[in-house]
Amino acid sequence: MPTGPPSDRVRVRRHPERGVYERQVIDAIVDEALFCHVAWVAPDGTPRVIPTIHARVGDRLYIHGSEASRTLSGLRTGIECCVEITIVDGIVLARSTPKHSLNYRSVVVYGVAREVTDPDERDMAQRALVEHVVPGRAAEARPPNREELRETAILALPLDESSAKVRTGDPLDPKEDLDLPVWAGVLPLGLVPGEPVPAANLRPGVEPPDYVTRYLRPER
Amino acid sequence: MPTGPPSDRVRVRRHPERGVYERQVIDAIVDEALFCHVAWVAPDGTPRVIPTIHARVGDRLYIHGSEASRTLSGLRTGIECCVEITIVDGIVLARSTPKHSLNYRSVVVYGVAREVTDPDERDMAQRALVEHVVPGRAAEARPPNREELRETAILALPLDESSAKVRTGDPLDPKEDLDLPVWAGVLPLGLVPGEPVPAANLRPGVEPPDYVTRYLRPER
Numbered sequence: 001m002p003t004g005p006p007s008d009r010v011r012v013r014r015h016p017e018r019g020v021y022e023r024q025v026i027d028a029i030v031d032e033a034l035f036c037h038v039a040w041v042a043p044d045g046t047p048r049v050i051p052t053i054h055a056r057v058g059d060r061l062y063i064h065g066s067e068a069s070r071t072l073s074g075l076r077t078g079i080e081c082c083v084e085i086t087i088v089d090g091i092v093l094a095r096s097t098p099k100h101s102l103n104y105r106s107v108v109v110y111g112v113a114r115e116v117t118d119p120d121e122r123d124m125a126q127r128a129l130v131e132h133v134v135p136g137r138a139a140e141a142r143p144p145n146r147e148e149l150r151e152t153a154i155l156a157l158p159l160d161e162s163s164a165k166v167r168t169g170d171p172l173d174p175k176e177d178l179d180l181p182v183w184a185g186v187l188p189l190g191l192v193p194g195e196p197v198p199a200a201n202l203r204p205g206v207e208p209p210d211y212v213t214r215y216l217r218p219e220r
Numbered sequence: 221m222p223t224g225p226p227s228d229r230v231r232v233r234r235h236p237e238r239g240v241y242e243r244q245v246i247d248a249i250v251d252e253a254l255f256c257h258v259a260w261v262a263p264d265g266t267p268r269v270i271p272t273i274h275a276r277v278g279d280r281l282y283i284h285g286s287e288a289s290r291t292l293s294g295l296r297t298g299i300e301c302c303v304e305i306t307i308v309d310g311i312v313l314a315r316s317t318p319k320h321s322l323n324y325r326s327v328v329v330y331g332v333a334r335e336v337t338d339p340d341e342r343d344m345a346q347r348a349l350v351e352h353v354v355p356g357r358a359a360e361a362r363p364p365n366r367e368e369l370r371e372t373a374i375l376a377l378p379l380d381e382s383s384a385k386v387r388t389g390d391p392l393d394p395k396e397d398l399d400l401p402v403w404a405g406v407l408p409l410g411l412v413p414g415e416p417v418p419a420a421n422l423r424p425g426v427e428p429p430d431y432v433t434r435y436l437r438p439e440r
Contacts, residue, residue, distance in 0.1 A: 188414035
């Protein structure tokens with residue numbers, strides 16, 4: 001039997017057949033997505049949402065920000081947040097405009113963010129955030145010094161209350177549209193790296209590492 | 221003199237030098253981004269955020285959803301929402317981990333969504349949503365029939381209260397890091413189309429149109 005939703009608010013209602021509650025599927029989407037969107041309710045009662053990078057370590061999602069950021073200072077008080085992670089895989093072109101769609105994999109997470117204060121967990125989470133964006137980088141770049149560590153706020157959110165929604169495959173045209181002389185199918189889309197551009201002040205003779213020239217999301 | 225923020229909550233505080241308030245810049249980001257994230261506060265006071273496609277027509281942002289969707293039914297009551305639009309242009313690799321960054325262009329919009337009920341505006345907005353995702357498509361695919369039109373809820377949000385945040389260029393390493401033997405620079409990233417995949421039940425002889433085989437975001 002497939003796994004069910006861990007709470008009512010993460011249950012996929014529109015197109016329930018697209019709902020996935022297996023943590024393995026959720027984790028894979030979280031790990032592949034470069035960044036996420038974090039939403040919360042400001043003290044004045046209005047909604048806020050920002051894009052930010054994230055990293056998953058086991059059952060936890062880490063996000064970070066400047067210690068001075070008003071954004072994270074709101075979340076650090078332990079208020080409820082909602083994280084949405086979205087990967088678009090393609091445009092679904094149907095014979096009729098209302099049947100057009102996107103192929104996508106998305107995850108939603110609800111929970112209360114906790115500020116990470118333990119030095120070891122902070123260190124681990126910072127490495128995980130770098131490795132999430134560029135696997136291999138944390139071993140090569142200079143690690144943060146004490147002052148830089150102090151400037152960064154790190155939050156942890158459990159992945160317990162989460163679900164995924166996945167659409168794949170062809171357009172779903174009604175039978176009576178199938179003979180229309182209109183091309184139908186999927187145009188795949190992906191976040192693709194270009195040629196690395198060295199910094200203008202790069203020390204001569206330093207070549208781009210393999211983890212840059214062969215960058216792939218997810219790492220394969 | 222550069223344009224200032226239209227309200228305090230859209231003023232860019234962290235890295236104010238990245239804040240852009242010119243509508244031309246905001247519009248270009250909105251038009252290029254395939255989809256957006258919409259956040260609002262649920263009746264129980266908790267935050268919600270969903271990804272959805274959008275289309276800009278002049279000073280208005282349109283989003284749509286199923287008439288039956290509990291998501292949009294929340295927004296239709298005229299509650300405040302916050303829309304975030306994010307385009308990632310590259311990964312910025314610095315000599316130290318804390319100076320790593322992303323190059324990006326993002327837009328935030330605050331406002332109260334209004335349900336579109338006027339038939340002409342609904343028709344125009346639906347075409348705009350299709351044309352936003354695949355320019356050229358609305359002229360070729362079958363338009364919605366009366367029943368399909370009824371099944372779709374359309375919301376409009378003014379772009380008056382919006383701002384953009386843009387990061388471009390090289391990593392900003394402190395002088396003392398410049399001699400480290402670590403590659404630094406930018407790895408460009410972009411949403412790139414692959415080869416179109418025809419639907420399994422595509423009528424024989426129908427070739428993919430130019431707007432699919434030469435798909436570009438933004439259209440150039």
